[in-house]
Every structure is written in structure tokens, then in C-alpha cells.
Amino acid sequence: MSRRSGEQAAASRPPRGIPEETRDRLITAAARQFNRFGFHGTDSNSIAKEAGYAAGTFYKHFRNKREVFLVVYERWLAAEWKEVDDELSQVKNAEKTARRIVALVIRFHTEWSGLRASLMELVFSDPEVRKFFRRQRRRQLDHIMELRSRLRLPLQTSEEDAIFMCMTERVFDAIGQGEIQSLGLDQHVVIESIVERLHALLE
Amino acid sequence: MSRRSGEQAAASRPPRGIPEETRDRLITAAARQFNRFGFHGTDSNSIAKEAGYAAGTFYKHFRNKREVFLVVYERWLAAEWKEVDDELSQVKNAEKTARRIVALVIRFHTEWSGLRASLMELVFSDPEVRKFFRRQRRRQLDHIMELRSRLRLPLQTSEEDAIFMCMTERVFDAIGQGEIQSLGLDQHVVIESIVERLHALLE
Amino acid sequence: MSRRSGEQAAASRPPRGIPEETRDRLITAAARQFNRFGFHGTDSNSIAKEAGYAAGTFYKHFRNKREVFLVVYERWLAAEWKEVDDELSQVKNAEKTARRIVALVIRFHTEWSGLRASLMELVFSDPEVRKFFRRQRRRQLDHIMELRSRLRLPLQTSEEDAIFMCMTERVFDAIGQGEIQSLGLDQHVVIESIVERLHALLE
Amino acid sequence: MSRRSGEQAAASRPPRGIPEETRDRLITAAARQFNRFGFHGTDSNSIAKEAGYAAGTFYKHFRNKREVFLVVYERWLAAEWKEVDDELSQVKNAEKTARRIVALVIRFHTEWSGLRASLMELVFSDPEVRKFFRRQRRRQLDHIMELRSRLRLPLQTSEEDAIFMCMTERVFDAIGQGEIQSLGLDQHVVIESIVERLHALLE
DNA sequence: CATGAATGAGCCTTCATTCAT
DNA sequence: AATGAATGAAGGCTCATTCAT
Numbered sequence: 130m131s132r133r134s135g136e137q138a139a140a141s142r143p144p145r146g147i148p149e150e151t152r153d154r155l156i157t158a159a160a161r162q163f164n165r166f167g168f169h170g171t172d173s174n175s176i177a178k179e180a181g182y183a184a185g186t187f188y189k190h191f192r193n194k195r196e197v198f199l200v201v202y203e204r205w206l207a208a209e210w211k212e213v214d215d216e217l218s219q220v221k222n223a224e225k226t227a228r229r230i231v232a233l234v235i236r237f238h239t240e241w242s243g244l245r246a247s248l249m250e251l252v253f254s255d256p257e258v259r260k261f262f263r264r265q266r267r268r269q270l271d272h273i274m275e276l277r278s279r280l281r282l283p284l285q286t287s288e289e290d291a292i293f294m295c296m297t298e299r300v301f302d303a304i305g306q307g308e309i310q311s312l313g314l315d316q317h318v319v320i321e322s323i324v325e326r327l328h329a330l331l332e
Numbered sequence: 333m334s335r336r337s338g339e340q341a342a343a344s345r346p347p348r349g350i351p352e353e354t355r356d357r358l359i360t361a362a363a364r365q366f367n368r369f370g371f372h373g374t375d376s377n378s379i380a381k382e383a384g385y386a387a388g389t390f391y392k393h394f395r396n397k398r399e400v401f402l403v404v405y406e407r408w409l410a411a412e413w414k415e416v417d418d419e420l421s422q423v424k425n426a427e428k429t430a431r432r433i434v435a436l437v438i439r440f441h442t443e444w445s446g447l448r449a450s451l452m453e454l455v456f457s458d459p460e461v462r463k464f465f466r467r468q469r470r471r472q473l474d475h476i477m478e479l480r481s482r483l484r485l486p487l488q489t490s491e492e493d494a495i496f497m498c499m500t501e502r503v504f505d506a507i508g509q510g511e512i513q514s515l516g517l518d519q520h521v522v523i524e525s526i527v528e529r530l531h532a533l534l535e
Numbered sequence: 536m537s538r539r540s541g542e543q544a545a546a547s548r549p550p551r552g553i554p555e556e557t558r559d560r561l562i563t564a565a566a567r568q569f570n571r572f573g574f575h576g577t578d579s580n581s582i583a584k585e586a587g588y589a590a591g592t593f594y595k596h597f598r599n600k601r602e603v604f605l606v607v608y609e610r611w612l613a614a615e616w617k618e619v620d621d622e623l624s625q626v627k628n629a630e631k632t633a634r635r636i637v638a639l640v641i642r643f644h645t646e647w648s649g650l651r652a653s654l655m656e657l658v659f660s661d662p663e664v665r666k667f668f669r670r671q672r673r674r675q676l677d678h679i680m681e682l683r684s685r686l687r688l689p690l691q692t693s694e695e696d697a698i699f700m701c702m703t704e705r706v707f708d709a710i711g712q713g714e715i716q717s718l719g720l721d722q723h724v725v726i727e728s729i730v731e732r733l734h735a736l737l738e
Numbered sequence: 739m740s741r742r743s744g745e746q747a748a749a750s751r752p753p754r755g756i757p758e759e760t761r762d763r764l765i766t767a768a769a770r771q772f773n774r775f776g777f778h779g780t781d782s783n784s785i786a787k788e789a790g791y792a793a794g795t796f797y798k799h800f801r802n803k804r805e806v807f808l809v810v811y812e813r814w815l816a817a818e819w820k821e822v823d824d825e826l827s828q829v830k831n832a833e834k835t836a837r838r839i840v841a842l843v844i845r846f847h848t849e850w851s852g853l854r855a856s857l858m859e860l861v862f863s864d865p866e867v868r869k870f871f872r873r874q875r876r877r878q879l880d881h882i883m884e885l886r887s888r889l890r891l892p893l894q895t896s897e898e899d900a901i902f903m904c905m906t907e908r909v910f911d912a913i914g915q916g917e918i919q920s921l922g923l924d925q926h927v928v929i930e931s932i933v934e935r936l937h938a939l940l941e
Numbered sequence: 942c943a944t945g946a947a948t949g950a951g952c953c954t955t956c957a958t959t960c961a962t
Numbered sequence: 963a964a965t966g967a968a969t970g971a972a973g974g975c976t977c978a979t980t981c982a983t
Contacts, residue, residue, distance in 0.1 A: 167457035169372045183969045250453035254370035263514050288517040295511050299502030311466050314491040386944045573863035575778045589965045656859035660776035669920050694923040705908030720897040792948045
């Protein structure tokens with residue numbers, strides 16, 4: 130978990146910026162660092178620095194390190210679901226859609242595998258993160274139900290959805306974190322199996 | 333520090349014990365704490381204290397905190413596989429065996445869910461842990477191959493094994509960490525699905 | 536910082552007010568916070584906020600936190616002496632006057648006990664505050680001398696005044712800060728003793 | 739509130755000292771710094787440094803900065819009362835004893851005036867300190883009662899004791915903090931007045 | 942083998958103050 | 963006159979690790 134330096138940005142930014150932009154830069158920097166070094170390997174001062182701000186600025190926008198983490202996670206999740214929704218909104222060929230959704234989710238879980246690893250640990254070790262995580266889960270299930278009715282897909286219980294979601298998500302993590310590859314194996318088969326399962330749900 | 337600490341454990345231990353026993357007590361204490369508070373939430377001094385030793389003793393037996401973690405994990409894995417092997421060595425009814433193995437693995441993943449969560453995070457954030465983890469994986473795959481030939485089970489590629497292992501393990505984690513239950517759902521279906529898949533491999 | 540803060544006060548204030556009013560509101564807010572949380576427990580941003588202004592406004596009216604503190608103290612002292620003077624300007628019955636003065640001073644020291652406690656500490660730790668405090672003291676002694684000649688009271692040295700002032704003030708602090716009561720005792724006796732001493736000076 | 743440096747001691751001390759001695763050095767250094775710079779002007783790292791230790795050592799002996807402060811105060815109080823008791827244990831001439839006690843108490847309040855100023859402020863701003871302070875007060879009153887019966891002195895209610903204690907203590911503070919002198923006055927009169935009052939209690 | 946006092950780098954967080962708008 | 967985003971020094975506290983005994 131090596132450290133970096135880099136202190137170049139500060140000069141090129143107006144001393145009185147738009148809060149939303151500052152917040153945004155901080156979130157982006159935080160996301161990068163959490164993903165690279167993990168939650169415990171990232172310190173709030175260096176997030177601020179990478180975003181081009183002083184240490185104190187961080188705490189004008191977030192109560193603490195955990196709060197940014199949650200925001201980062203929320204944003205990540207929203208981005209993922211946005212792409213999934215976009216894909217679903219133009220379904221023509223169910224199999225092709227399933228394949229594209231799986232591909233994009235894997236992309237997300239690969240690119241943000243560090244974030245995912247930290248999340249899983251924090252869900253265990255930090256009650257606040259756990260609470261937040263579970264609220265998000267609920268929201269996702271509701272969203273899926275809504276999607277299904279909108280797209281006139283075959284009905285399924287929320288339980289079945291949850292199971293499918295948990296299972297596949299964990300498997301996406303395994304792929305994203307390189308577990309399959311690290312054993313020198315082809316992950317095509319797993320992907321194909323998930324594509325099939327998703328395909329079945331889409332028609 | 334003179335008043336606060338209670339040294340209750342110290343009495344039940346030989347003042348100059350057998351090294352192996354000391355080590356053992358340290359590992360046990362470490363396992364408990366890692367599982368309860370996570371790797372980052374556990375401090376080495378308190379492991380030593382819980383085991384009934386002074387802070388320095390810990391470092392006579394382990395190079396650092398990571399090293400115990402690895403030993404704890406190794407021991408955990410060995411215990412799990414021992415039970416799995418025991419189960420397999422007396423196969424009569426394949427389905428029943430599959431069901432029992434799934435049950436015992438879930439038991440392990442539930443009882444040690446904190447350890448698992450920390451492991452996943454460290455595999456990402458700590459290169460040493462990652463290396464160790466992957467070596468273990470290899471060993472497991474080899475062990476499965478060996479089991480199969482010993483038990484004259486139908487052949488399967490190591491790839492298929494790996495996929496099965498990764499996927500199910502992640503799902504066991506999800507169960508052990510209470511994700512399914514926390515959504516208020518019955519996890520019976522997932523378990524049944526895994527039992528079936530395992531059953532298929534056993535005959 | 537976008538969600539948490541509530542800006543309730545802002546409405547009741549002209550957006551570009553008379554400087555003196557702004558200053559006044561800041562002083563009032565500062566007084567309240569110093570009295571509640573102490574000098575070190577109060578932050579300048581929150582004074583501005585309570586007064587209905589932005590952080591920077593505070594520093595347009597005061598050089599620093601200490602400066603408002605001094606102004607607050609000065610104002611407090613002036614208010615106290617105003618009431619004392621009012622009482623003295625209509626002396627008919629010396630004993631009754633003594634009693635009323637003691638009562639009002641105790642009221643001041645009780646209502647502003649937090650301010651007093653902070654003052655005492657700053658007089659010690661901050662040379663500027665000390666200097667200011669001593670100048671005020673001088674002024675008080677001069678004022679007493681002047682009062683005496685105006686009211687044709689029996690002469691007394693400035694030393695005797697100073698001693699009386701210091702001693703009684705400290706005792707008023709003790710009462711105001713609840714030291715007597717916290718020991719479960721009746722503070723009537725102390726008060727009576729001071730009333731008597733003051734009475735003696737008034738005729 | 740200027741800062742000092744000085745880092746010479748560390749080498750001349752055994753790396754494995756007696757805890758009680760370490761604690762003692764820390765308390766002594768803390769007392770000095772609190773007395774010079776006030777509670778808020780003192781930082782725990784520099785206490786450790788002045789005592790000849792690293793920052794962490796401080797926290798092996800005290801839970802936090804407040805805790806040392808309380809210990810320092812307790813020790814200060816004990817030392818004062820020890821001298822008072824010693825004086826009382828050999829009473830021959832009541833007046834002379836009264837005079838000597840007043841002198842020694844003034845010495846304590848002068849030498850430790852900074853500590854006293856900080857104490858008064860913390861009693862107001864910190865609930866824990868307040869609680870502690872009040873417990874000590876109770877103890878002092880009990881001690882006085884006990885002394886009186888041991889020395890066969892004229893009876894007096896605990897209330898009268900409390901009042902006497904509060905009042906005189908505050909006046910000692912005023913003397914110790916130089917309030918009398920700073921007004922260019924002779925504090926002899928005050929002292930004499932207190933001596934008399936104490937004298938009256940001793941026979 | 943075991944002790945346990947000591948280390949010290951480093952992290953999180955606060956807050957008085959500034960300055961361009 | 964007022965704003966409020968930004969600063970950055972500083973301080974409390976933790977904890978993995980060492981080493982003389």
C-alpha cells in the first residue's frame with residue numbers, strides 16, 4: 130500500500146469555487162483513493178490534497194471519512210444502475226441485452242474492485258455503513274420490482290430477486306478482483322452461466 | 333496504566349510454557365479478535381493480553397500482525413477442509429453428504445464471517461496476503477483433484493472446480509454475513525440450489 | 536456542508552444593515568456563547584452564524600476572537616455598574632440599598648458565571664486580556680472614589696476599596712458558579728455578611 | 739503563550755524504567771506546563787517531551803489530557819493540606835499557627851496560580867472536572883471536621899466551614915494571581931484580616 | 942521464553958482567520 | 963457591508979513494533 134505525492138493543482142483554481150464543484154472534486158479524489166488504497170489506507174488529508182484543496186476543506190463538505198465513503202459508494206451504485214437501466218430501456222433482443230448488462234456490471238466491478246473490497250469489510254466492521262448498505266439494498270429490490278412491471282417481465286418474488294442479486298454480485302466481485310484469472314483460468318464459463326440466468330429473467 | 337487493566341487470564345498459564353502452547357493461545361485469541369473487530373479493529377497488544385501474555389511475547393512468535401492473520405486463516409481453512417474431508421470419506425448417500433457439507437461450510441462461514449470479511453479486504457489491499465491467499469487456492473484445487481480420483485468421482489477440469497468454489501464460497505459469505513436474512517428473506521432456496529449443484533458433482 | 540446547517544436567523548436582519556447593529560448582534564451572540572461554552576469552547580464562525588451573519592463578517596467587526604471577548608466583558612461590566620449607580624443615585628435607606636446592590640451583583644454573577652470563569656482564566660493566560668482587565672480595574676476604583684465624593688460617603692483609601700472589591704467579587708463568583716449550593720449549603724449567611732460590610736461603607 | 743523547545747533528557751534514562759517514576763515525571767512536567775501555559779495552552783505531546791518521553795508514553799499512563807490535569811490538581815491539593823496538617827499538629831501559639839498557615843497557603847496559591855486559574859475555568863466548562871472538584875470539596879470539609887474534633891477546637895457547622903473555605907480560597911487566588919499587587923496596593927491588610935479570622939477558629 | 946515500558950510516525954479532526962467576490 | 967469558500971497549522975490520540983532486562 131504505497132503512498133503517492135503530487136501537489137500541483139492548487140494554483141489553477143479560483144479561491145472561491147462553487148461548493149458543488151468542490152464537493153465533486155473531493156468525491157472523485159476520494160473514490161480514486163479508496164479504490165486504490167482501501168478505506169483504511171486512505172487518509173482524509175490526502176484526499177483533499179489530491180482534489181487540490183487544503184485539509185480543512187474536506188471537513189466543510191463531509192462530517193468524516195466514512196461519510197465520503199458512503200457518498201462514493203452511493204454514486205458508484207447510481208452510475209451502475211443508470212447504465213443498467215439505459216440498457217433495459219431499449220430491449221430488443223433479450224439475450225443480447227443480458228450479455229451487455231453482464232458485461233457492463235463486470236466492467237464496474239473490475240474498475241472499482243478496491244472500492245467493493247473495502248465496502249464489504251466496512252459493512253461488517255462499521256454499523257453505520259451496514260445500515261446504509263442495507264437501505265440501499267432495499268431500494269435496489271424495489272427498483273427491480275418497478276422495472277419488471279414497467280417492462281412487463283415475468284413476475285418473480287422479491288426473495289428470488291435478492292438471492293439472484295446477492296449471488297451474482299458476489300460472483301462479479303470474484304471476477305472483478307481477479308480471483309478467477311489469478312488461478313490461470315478462463316472466466317468465460319462463469320460469465321456465460323450468469324448471462325443465461327439473466328436472460329431467463331428477461332423474457 | 334497502573335489501575336485500569338485487569339489481568340485475569342494470566343493465572344491459567346505456565347509462566348514459562350511450551351512455545352507451541354503459547355503460540356497456540358495467541359492464535360486463538362487473534363482469531364477471536366479478528367473475527368469480532370476485523371483486522372484493522374484489532375490491536376496486537378490486546379491479542380497478547382487476551383491470550384494472557386505481554387505485548388512483546390506476540391512479536392516473539394509472529395513477525396507482525398499480518399503474519400498471525402495468515403496463520404489464523406490457514407488454520408481456519410484447514411479446520412473447514414478437515415470436516416469436509418471427514419464427510420467425504422464416508423460417502424454413502426451422495427445427496428445427504430452434499431447437504432451435510434453445505435451445512436458445515438455455512439456453519440464455518442457464519443461463525444467466522446468477520447474473519448472472512450477482513451480476509452477479502454486484505455486480499456485486495458495487502459500484496460502479501462494476496463500472494464498467500466492464492467497459494468492456498470492452488471492447494472485447494474489440487475486437493476479437490478486428488479479427492480476426486482480417490483473417490484472415483486466423475487472427472488472435471490480444474491477450471492470448473494475453481495468456478496464452483498469461487499461462486500459458492502462467495503454465496504456462503506453472503507449467507508454467513510447475514511445479507512440474505514437482513515433483507516428479511518428465507519435463505520433456504522439458495523442453500524438448496526447449492527446442495528443440488530454439489531450433489532451433481534458427487535455422483 | 537450543503538444539507539446540515541439551518542439558516543433560520545438570516546431572515547430577521549436587513550441584508551445590508553447599519554454597521555453598529557451588526558456589531559451589536561455579534562456581541563450579543565458572542566456573549567451568549569462565551570457564557571455557555573467558555574472562550575475556548577466557542578468558535579468565531581458559530582458566533583457569526585448565531586448572529587445571522589457569515590463567518591467573514593465577524594472579522595470585519597473584530598480583529599479576532601479575543602477582541603469580542605473584551606468588548607463583551609466591557610459591556611457586561613458597564614451594565615453591572617449602571618445598575619449599581621442607579622441604585623446609589625437614589626439612596627434613602629443605606630441598608631436597603633446595600634441589600635439591593637448585593638442582590639443585583641449576585642444576579643449578574645449568576646447569569647454570567649460562564650463569562651466570569653472564562654475571564655479569570657484568560658486574565659492569567661492571555662497578556663492582552665490581563666492588560667485590559669487591569670485597566671478596567673483602575674477605572675472602577677476611580678469611579679468608586681468619584682462616587683464617594685459625590686454621595687458624601689465616609690472616606691476610604693483606594694486600597695481598602697480594592698481589597699473590598701476583589702474579595703467580594705470572588706465571593707460573588709463563588710455564589711454565581713454554584714460552589715456554595717453544590718455543597719448543599721445555604722448561601723444566605725455569606726450574602727448577609729457582605730451586605731453588612733457594604734452597608735457599613737454606605738453610611 | 740509562547741512555546742518552548744528543549745529535547746535533551748531522553749538519552750540519560752533507562753529504556754525500561756519503573757512505571758511509577760515515569761508517571762511521576764509526567765505529572766511533574768504536566769503540572770509545570772499547566773501552570774505556565776494553562777490547560778488549553780498545553781499539549782500532551784509536549785508534556786511527554788518535557789518529561790523526557792515520547793508522545794505515546796503519555797497515553798500509557800493517562801487516558802487523556804484531562805486525566806493528568808485532575809491528578810496534578812489532586813496532588814497539589816494533597817501537598818497543600820499536608821503542610822497545613824503538619825502546621826496544625828504542632829499548635830502551641832494559635833496566632834502564630836494561623837499566620838504560618840495563611841503564609842503557606844498563599845505560597846501555594848502564588849506558585850501555582852496558573853493551575854488554579856485553569857482549574858476554575860475547567861470546573862465551569864468541563865463536567866468531569868466539575869464532578870471531581872466537588873468530590874474533593876466534600877473530602878476537604880470532612881477532613882476539617884475531623885481535624886477540629888482531633889484538636890478539640892470550638893465546634894462549627896460544616897456550612898460555616900464551607901463558607902470560610904470558599905471565601906478565603908478565592909481571596910488567596912486573588913493574591914496569588916497578583917490582582918492586589920497589580921493595582922499597586924499593599925496586600926498586607928487582606929492577609930491580616932484572614933489571619934485574624936483563622937486565628938479565631940483555632941482557639 | 943517472556944516481559945512490558947517505551948517508541949514515534951501518523952491519522953483524524955478542529956477552528957481562527959483570510960480574501961476574492 | 964457582507965459573503966462564505968478556503969486555508970493550514972496544530973493538537974489529541976492510537977497502535978504496530980522494539981529492545982533491554
